[in-house]
Amino acid sequence: MPDIPVWNKCDNKCVMCANTAAFCLNTTKDYALLKQAARLERHLRGAAAYRKNARTAGAWNLTGGEPTLNPEFLKAVAYFRRRLKGEELLLLSNGRRFSDPAFAAAFAAAARPPFTLGVSIHGPDAASHDQVAGVKGAFRQTMRGLKNLSALPGAPALEIRVILHKLNYRRLGATLGLLRRELPGCRLVVMHYEAEGRGARNEAKLAVKLSATAAAVNRCAAYLAGFRAAALYHFPLCLLRPELRRLARVSLPPEDRAYPAPCRGCAGREGCVGLMRPYLRRFGAGELRPLP
């Protein structure tokens, strides 16, 4: 289902953010609720109203920027919930505004099921998270927000996303340990970063091969088994331990995936995400080993 940008500004400056500078600098007028509603109606009538994932399966993704900064955010959540009744909604947020207990409670009241809140945690402590988020104090606010929501009966399901790159992949085990301790009911997504937007501009800081991040994931197999639900995004099946392959998702639309020469005749191809196209251009396909 489409990515629906709810707001284009953000109060974090994440080093691997996939948004482009043009998107972030654009006017906020396009995100007024009346315009959002008109855009959704156009999409529901079959028009090309959204740029990303317009017709893929899965949840409707409410994205940004940081959606909670939209002055009409709570009304927008209530609107999308009402208009897309019964459909799975996924809100992607940095979680910081939920550190305000009243805001967290108002959100939980509007975000009726099926609704998931996805929040990224970048490391096991404030120093490592804030280094990636680019804002001192972000970790403290995000964790407080997540705890506020976890304590509310009927709050949306919580999905924590750990996006791996050169700055944080070595600390994956410690990050998962923190999540198991502090947010024991959460679902987990571990993913390799996408070299787009600011992430592409910061490539020198971030670049790491999939074989390295997949090896970090493989070392954490026991931790992954301890989560209520876990999924792996953007990892080729052939880089994962056999028992982890069932967690891998085809996490990109067809136009963003590549299946280079080693994938020909691979037994795993149908359920495999292959390689991200920018990754293939940068690193080639030499890490891939077709499955027998």
Ligand code: SF4
């Ligand atoms: S060889 Fe290609 S299709 Fe097969 S598991 Fe690896 S990336 Fe996937």
